[in-house]
Amino acid sequence: MANPVSLRGLRKAFGARTVLDGIDLEIAPGEFVALLGRSGCGKSTLLRILAGLDREIDGEARVSGAVSIAFQQPRLLPWRKVWRNIALGLHKPDGRSIALKALQEVRLPDHADAWPLTLSGGEAQRVSLARALVREPDVLLLDEPFGALDALTRLAMHHLVEDLWARHRPAVLLVTHDVDEALLLADRILVLDEGRIVATHHVDLPRPRRRASVVEQRTRVLADLGVDVETAA
Amino acid sequence: MRWISPVALVLLWQLASSTGVLPPEKLASPLTVAQSAGELIADGQLADAFVVSLGRVFFGFLIGGIIGVALGLVSGLSRWGETLLDPPVQMLRTLPHLGLIPLFILWFGIGEEPKLALVAAGVAFPLYLNLHAGIRQTDPGLVEAAKVLGYSRIERIVHVVLPSAVPQTLVGLRIALGTAWLSLIVGEQINADAGLGFLINNAREFLRTDVVVVGLVVYALLGLTTDALVRLLERRVLRWRTR
Ligand SMILES: Nc1ncnc2c1ncn2[C@@H]1O[C@H](COP(=O)(O)OP(=O)(O)OP(=O)(O)O)[C@@H](O)[C@H]1O
Numbered sequence: 001m002a003n004p005v006s007l008r009g010l011r012k013a014f015g016a017r018t019v020l021d022g023i024d025l026e027i028a029p030g031e032f033v034a035l036l037g038r039s040g041c042g043k044s045t046l047l048r049i050l051a052g053l054d055r056e057i058d059g060e061a062r063v064s065g066a067v068s069i070a071f072q073q074p075r076l077l078p079w080r081k082v083w084r085n086i087a088l089g090l091h092k093p094d095g096r097s098i099a100l101k102a103l104q105e106v107r108l109p110d111h112a113d114a115w116p117l118t119l120s121g122g123e124a125q126r127v128s129l130a131r132a133l134v135r136e137p138d139v140l141l142l143d144e145p146f147g148a149l150d151a152l153t154r155l156a157m158h159h160l161v162e163d164l165w166a167r168h169r170p171a172v173l174l175v176t177h178d179v180d181e182a183l184l185l186a187d188r189i190l191v192l193d194e195g196r197i198v199a200t201h202h203v204d205l206p207r208p209r210r211r212a213s214v215v216e217q218r219t220r221v222l223a224d225l226g227v228d229v230e231t232a233a
Numbered sequence: 234m235r236w237i238s239p240v241a242l243v244l245l246w247q248l249a250s251s252t253g254v255l256p257p258e259k260l261a262s263p264l265t266v267a268q269s270a271g272e273l274i275a276d277g278q279l280a281d282a283f284v285v286s287l288g289r290v291f292f293g294f295l296i297g298g299i300i301g302v303a304l305g306l307v308s309g310l311s312r313w314g315e316t317l318l319d320p321p322v323q324m325l326r327t328l329p330h331l332g333l334i335p336l337f338i339l340w341f342g343i344g345e346e347p348k349l350a351l352v353a354a355g356v357a358f359p360l361y362l363n364l365h366a367g368i369r370q371t372d373p374g375l376v377e378a379a380k381v382l383g384y385s386r387i388e389r390i391v392h393v394v395l396p397s398a399v400p401q402t403l404v405g406l407r408i409a410l411g412t413a414w415l416s417l418i419v420g421e422q423i424n425a426d427a428g429l430g431f432l433i434n435n436a437r438e439f440l441r442t443d444v445v446v447v448g449l450v451v452y453a454l455l456g457l458t459t460d461a462l463v464r465l466l467e468r469r470v471l472r473w474r475t476r
């Protein structure tokens with residue numbers, strides 16, 4: 001079976017500025033990959049390419065199957081109630097019941113009939129996440145989907161994504177700035193820097209993972225991000 | 234408290250008329266105006282004039298609306314349409330459309346046509362400009378989101394582009410209605426043989442300032458009513474904007 005995501009020598013430049021400079025990446029079916037890297041290193045650019053939104057590239061980018069993406073900004077249609085935003089990608093008659101269930105899962109059961117502009121940042125982000133999840137895609141792209149969430153809700157969303165992933169087994173590419181989050185969720189962690197993948201970590205810890213079990217590996221990932229834990233702590 | 238000064242003004246006006254400071258051939262007193270209004274309503278003259286004028290605005294608005302919306306859609310939704318349509322429209326809109334009356338009279342004569350054309354011209358431009366701008370202001374992020382959700386180009390236009398153009402288009406609609414009434418008033422000066430403009434012009438010949446004022450008040454009320462209707466529409470259609 002072909003890999004749902006396959007990149008060979010992917011390059012992307014905006015004018016004279018090269019943002020992605022030769023990316024080779026294969027993501028196997030059902031693999032959970034986390035992508036780390038400093039702000040502005042090209043993570044969102046990579047996700048846009050994978051979502052088919054940017055075709056002005058060099059190299060080869062093949063993505064197969066249904067793709068769904070939760071953007072860094074929620075991108076909800078403000079003139080559609082929350083549940084309609086979630087049902088947007090379903091093209092199904094029983095959209096409302098599916099949307100309501102998804103809202104339950106992202107812990108917003110009472111917001112089905114709210115207008116998106118009335119939501120808080122974290123709430124909008126969860127609606128956007130729900131919209132990406134209900135499509136049960138083959139490739140799930142998540143661009144910092146937990147950025148605006150408090151620690152507790154964030155934990156709940158980790159479980160939700162992991163659950164959904166365990167059930168439907170999409171290939172996942174999760175962009176995050178949180179190393180612990182990457183270690184808790186991913187099979188493989190990539191570090192992007194200067195337009196290249198400069199480090200790859202395989203995380204073989206058994207699931208479900210707990211915070212304590214990831215501490216040791218965290219030091220090594222942080223070192224690749226240029227953080228010296230001894231002095232940082 | 235905001236009604237105090239208007240009421241005081243009307244009282245002052247009545248006082249000026251009663252004492253002869255304001256002669257009736259310059260401006261009739263409020264009481265006379267009210268009385269004439271009653272008579273005009275009672276003998277059906279006002280209703281007849283009203284229906285004729287309303288019909289002119291309605292059909293002029295319809296023609297101008299269809300033209301403005303059609304052109305706005307074409308130039309908003311297609312690059313080619315914009316390249317071809319936008320430059321001439323932008324040039325023409327700098328012309329005050331009321332200045333077109335002489336041409337309209339030469340083209341259409343002095344019947345109903347130049348009046349409708351004037352209203353239509355006044356309506357088409359603001360609708361075109363605001364619809365076009367509204368479409369162009371669509372957040373590309375939302376269009377992209379719909380694209381990834383599997384929406385075709387037509388579906389993206391229907392579900393994303395046109396809804397995001399609605400607020401700006403409603404602004405255009407309000408401006409268009411304002412211009413429509415203005416165009417009507419000016420247009421009805423052209424040899425009208427019916428309608429509010431005819432009522433007013435006819436009254437002028439007989440120095441009936443009371444009837445002139447009644448006509449003006451009806452114009453004003455019509456304008457206010459349509460404006461209120463659009464506001465109502467805005468409140469309903471733009472509910473999602475409530476924060
Ligand atoms: N359309 C564009 N035109 C020009 N430059 C762009 C464009 N889109 C992105 N860039 C540039 O590409 C670089 C990478 O942007 P990108 O959004 O992918 O970063 P990121 O890794 O997602 O950062 P963050 O973690 O802050 O979200 C940035 O320097 C940005 O300025």
Ligand SMILES: [Mg+2]
Nearest residue numbers: 043044072143
């Ligand atoms: Mg980003």
